[in-house]
Amino acid sequence: MSSLQPVRGTHDILSDESRRHRWVSKTARAIAASYGYGEIATPIFEFTEVFARTLGETSDIVTKEMYTFDDRGGDSITLRPEFTAGIARAFMSNGLAQQVPVKVFCQGPIFRYERPQKGRLRQFHQLDVEVLGVPGPLPDIEVIALAAHILDALGLRDKVVLELNTLGDSESRKAYRAKLVAYLNDFRDRLSEDSRVRLERNPLRIFDSKDKGDQAVMAEAPLLVDTLNDASKVFFDELLAGLDAAGVAYRLNPRLVRGLDYYCHTAFEFTTETLGSQGAVLAGGRYDGLVEMMGGRPTPGIGWAAGVERLAMMIDEPPAEARPVVMVPIGDETRSLALELTQRLRHAGLTVDLGYSGNLGKRMKRANKVNACAAVLLGEDEMARQAATVRDMDSGEQSEVPLASLENHLARYR
RNA sequence: GUGGCUGUAGCUCAGUCGGUUCGAGCACCAGAUUGUGGAUCUGGGGGUCGUGGGUUCAAUUCCCAUCAGCCACCCCA
Numbered sequence: 001m002s003s004l005q006p007v008r009g010t011h012d013i014l015s016d017e018s019r020r021h022r023w024v025s026k027t028a029r030a031i032a033a034s035y036g037y038g039e040i041a042t043p044i045f046e047f048t049e050v051f052a053r054t055l056g057e058t059s060d061i062v063t064k065e066m067y068t069f070d071d072r073g074g075d076s077i078t079l080r081p082e083f084t085a086g087i088a089r090a091f092m093s094n095g096l097a098q099q100v101p102v103k104v105f106c107q108g109p110i111f112r113y114e115r116p117q118k119g120r121l122r123q124f125h126q127l128d129v130e131v132l133g134v135p136g137p138l139p140d141i142e143v144i145a146l147a148a149h150i151l152d153a154l155g156l157r158d159k160v161v162l163e164l165n166t167l168g169d170s171e172s173r174k175a176y177r178a179k180l181v182a183y184l185n186d187f188r189d190r191l192s193e194d195s196r197v198r199l200e201r202n203p204l205r206i207f208d209s210k211d212k213g214d215q216a217v218m219a220e221a222p223l224l225v226d227t228l229n230d231a232s233k234v235f236f237d238e239l240l241a242g243l244d245a246a247g248v249a250y251r252l253n254p255r256l257v258r259g260l261d262y263y264c265h266t267a268f269e270f271t272t273e274t275l276g277s278q279g280a281v282l283a284g285g286r287y288d289g290l291v292e293m294m295g296g297r298p299t300p301g302i303g304w305a306a307g308v309e310r311l312a313m314m315i316d317e318p319p320a321e322a323r324p325v326v327m328v329p330i331g332d333e334t335r336s337l338a339l340e341l342t343q344r345l346r347h348a349g350l351t352v353d354l355g356y357s358g359n360l361g362k363r364m365k366r367a368n369k370v371n372a373c374a375a376v377l378l379g380e381d382e383m384a385r386q387a388a389t390v391r392d393m394d395s396g397e398q399s400e401v402p403l404a405s406l407e408n409h410l411a412r413y414r
Numbered sequence: 415g416u417g418g419c420u421g422u423a424g425c426u427c428a429g430u431c432g433g434u435u436c437g438a439g440c441a442c443c444a445g446a447u448u449g450u451g452g453a454u455c456u457g458g459g460g461g462u463c464g465u466g467g468g469u470u471c472a473a474u475u476c477c478c479a480u481c482a483g484c485c486a487c488c489c490c491a
Contacts, residue, residue: 307491
């Protein structure tokens, strides 16, 4: 291992990639704000229990994917493997139950100890949206509509489909689980090894299996949708009606299940074919039991998370950022005036690049390379006349402009 | 965590059936062009051939290990 290699599954995000990431999160943040979601930030690490207790002792995230270590005080700390638990913790720490409904947007790095692949990293970034404190399917509808809106704005409407399912309330799920286990016990020997383990721990997940034998068995299995109690059925029907009203297209997938223990009712996933075996781009669901699980009062919650890297791989080239004006001093005498003018123009709101060295030719090359819209040439001749030569880098036209009206003249490039 | 493929310049890739100094395009730097960029031409820098060990007179080439990337699984954003 060379020490110059970044840690496995981590990545330097260089300017080009960074611009794509920024476009993704900027777009999402702006649209979330227009839905009334404010941005918050929680720490990137928490006490281990925050995640261990809520994600479920048997979930893959807890059993093998967390970056956990003891800090110098001897506390067990975990780098966040998801946003929801930390946000729920923040909800309680800050007494936000008083301010219900709480609607938040969050963005930042997430850590999972997994074997990396394309679209799958050990440190990656998520966008996250949560609504806490609202029972009933209205926030579910809003949160999904918001997700669809963001994906649309990123130009991904045709690359993604919304798959939707309900997990029902805990009563429905308990009844269904018994029914499913009873069914599967007859086929135990036809299940894959993995699925026999799942049968003990989380039988619903067998629906996810890509094993042909499992799939054959599951094709005949009873479905949760058919076991829903009335309350769960009403919830789901209202959700579907709401999505129709909001103009959000979806595809029902009765086999869609979620890996984490705290989910109930609404489960959804925007999936794509374009990312290899990494199908999920944005996924989420309802987690009414989570806050209670952490020791708070029962509080309904719904939210989703999206992978920034995955989205960034799918979008087209983001819109170009501001082209700079380049200040070009000619000769040593003009240096300090160039510096003064540069600051003046920057404070006037222009994007201005002042090179560190070089003669006129070099500086012009540099201006070209940074895709400058204009160059302000400042030689001793100009300086004597209290003027500068402004060259339009696209047309090549140039004219002499009095220093006093430089801002005015350059206003067209803002 | 399991199985497979890959690893030569900043990038994309040649090459050596084991044998003197590993090449090209792009990129970078300099000059032609000392008050003017994009084009062109000329020249230049840059490689412990992922890392460590083994076999051999000789290894970038063969073998083993290791690290990393990719693919499938597991699972997920």
